[in-house]
Amino acid sequence: MELNFAVNVAATYTLTELVMPLLEKAAPDARVITVASGGMYTEPLNTNLQYSESEFDGTKQYARNKRVQVALTEWWAEKYSNKGVGFYSMHPGWADTPGVSKSLPVLSEKLSGNLRSNEEGADTVVWLGLQPKEKLVPGTFYFDRAEAQKHLKFAGTAASHEKIGSIVDSIRSICNLPANP
Incomplete structure (x- = not known):
């Protein structure tokens, strides 16, 4: 597996799906908070999960994977709406981390x-974990303790979220998980 996809999508999806029985037992307090990135604003959902273009672009792949995380969070919120588990995604802002300085040295x-x-x-991730669930909106993307837009005007990303069903099927296949129930 391509490393970025393995860490940001395959592991996130597989872990969340495998712990769902435990999360359901912990409901109504259980929640899944996915740490995405504003980098996702530049990319629509793309079914090319393993980045098979000839010239690998790590920044583009990262943005694609973060877009998948946000769409997965919406998908989980809808799929498990009757299970009492809250699903939220968030953007931490541009933080001074080793990953930012290594991957984006000019920006850093x-x-x-x-x-x-x-x-x-x-x-914001801590805040999401501590808020009463009735004050949060399932499937929402948060930034600085507030709901944030998932798509920039004219970026062409909004309609791409319709692909999430086929992307979930691909993730399940890549990760050797049984078909989606």
Whole structure:
């Protein structure tokens, strides 16, 4: 498996699906919070999950995988709406992490001193974990403790979320999981 896909999509999907029986037992307090990225704004959902184009672009693959995470969160919120488990995705903002400085050195250098600390980046995920579920909207993408848009105007990403069903089928096949119940 392509590493970015393995970490950000295959592992996220497989782990979430495998722990669903335990999450259902922990309901109504159980929740899944997927840490996505604003990088997803540049890419629509793409069925080319393993990035088979001739020239690999790690930044593009990362953005694609983060878009899949946000669409999966919507999909889980709908699929498991009667199970009492909350599903939310969030964007931590641009934080000063080793991953940002290694993967995006120019951005990291230009924003030096203006990137978020680890604590600032973690704020919304912690907040989502502590909020009463009735104050949250299942399937929503959050940023800075508030609902955020999932698509930028004119980016052409909104209609792509219709592909999530076939993408889930592909993920299940790639991960050797049984067909979706």
